[in-house]
Amino acid sequence: WPRGIQLFNYIDPESWKYNYPICNRYRQSPIDLNPDYFRYVVDSPALKWIGYDDVPDNITIFNNGHTLELSGFWPAPSIPFITGGPLRGEYLFTQLHFHWGEDNTVGSEHTTDGSSYPLEMHMVHWKRTYGSFNEALRHPDGLAVIGLFFEIDEDPERVAPLNMIFDHIGDVREANKKVNVMPFPLTVLDVIGRQFSFMSYMGSLTTPPCLESVIWILSNFVSPVSTSQMVELRKLRLRNNDRRNYRPIQPRNDRKIFFYLN
Numbered sequence: 001w002p003r004g005i006q007l008f009n010y011i012d013p014e015s016w017k018y019n020y021p022i023c024n025r026y027r028q029s030p031i032d033l034n035p036d037y038f039r040y041v042v043d044s045p046a047l048k049w050i051g052y053d054d055v056p057d058n059i060t061i062f063n064n065g066h067t068l069e070l071s072g073f074w075p076a077p078s079i080p081f082i083t084g085g086p087l088r089g090e091y092l093f094t095q096l097h098f099h100w101g102e103d104n105t106v107g108s109e110h111t112t113d114g115s116s117y118p119l120e121m122h123m124v125h126w127k128r129t130y131g132s133f134n135e136a137l138r139h140p141d142g143l144a145v146i147g148l149f150f151e152i153d154e155d156p157e158r159v160a161p162l163n164m165i166f167d168h169i170g171d172v173r174e175a176n177k178k179v180n181v182m183p184f185p186l187t188v189l190d191v192i193g194r195q196f197s198f199m200s201y202m203g204s205l206t207t208p209p210c211l212e213s214v215i216w217i218l219s220n221f222v223s224p225v226s227t228s229q230m231v232e233l234r235k236l237r238l239r240n241n242d243r244r245n246y247r248p249i250q251p252r253n254d255r256k257i258f259f260y261l262n
């Protein structure tokens with residue numbers, strides 16, 4: 001097998017632990033965001049988005065065989081970053097991607113009080129002081145992933161921004177396909193760059209090797225996606241003919257879920 005290709009599928013995520021033992025540890029993601037375990041935070045600095053308005057030099061959309069992934073190159077040194085909220089220091093944007101299911105009743109990785117959403121978007125960031133994404137992965141506070149939930153909304157105007165990404169699904173239908181698209185600022189998605197209340201806890205990557213390096217930030221603001229956009233996304237061909245790409249919820253164990261009121 002080519003180096004770097006990760007062999008796992010979504011038919012039996014419970015079996016990941018046999019090849020990737022970290023997937024069986026105590027700080028795994030996703031979890032159910034159960035209000036019974038919320039600790040409310042009222043006096044924290046706001047979560048700040050810096051540079052997301054800037055147009056990158058280019059944007060690439062990629063079917064990595066497990067999801068649809070978007071990455072960009074911003075003219076140095078202006079990579080967008082987040083700071084504040086639960087974060088100490090600056091976390092640089094590297095890519096965003098999506099998780100979905102075979103129909104609209106499932107799809108999100110995190111659930112809120114037991115409920116699923118049809119779509120969850122992840123914006124992956126790494127801590128600047130670790131110098132590289134790969135180094136950041138090795139630290140318990142190395143990554144910050146913003147998770148955004150989507151619910152079905154058939155208003156074409158409200159769902160239009162997502163088409164900046166989804167219009168290119170046809171060009172990357174097959175696994176390993178990549179396309180460069182006309183650059184646009186990430187703030188075309190309304191929720192990006194905005195202030196919202198959010199939940200935060202210490203977790204992991206939701207795919208093998210399930211590294212326990214993620215500070216999760218899950219927006220309490222739900223964004224719109226249409227049924228036809230979901231249908232388009234499901235046409236993406238994933239490795240192993242996977243029809244879904246969400247990991248089921250994992251034990252919370254003794255972790256606290258902080259609810260940041262904004």
Ligand code: SG7
Pocket residue numbers: 064066067069095096097122124145204205206207
């Ligand atoms: C997706 O989720 C990809 C992965 C990502 C993984 O399959 O976007 O990205 C790459 C570059 O392989 O893995 C290391 C990493 O970011 C898990 O990310 S997630 O925990 O946010 N779902």
Ligand code: ZN
Pocket residue numbers: 097098099122206
């Ligand atoms: Zn993800």
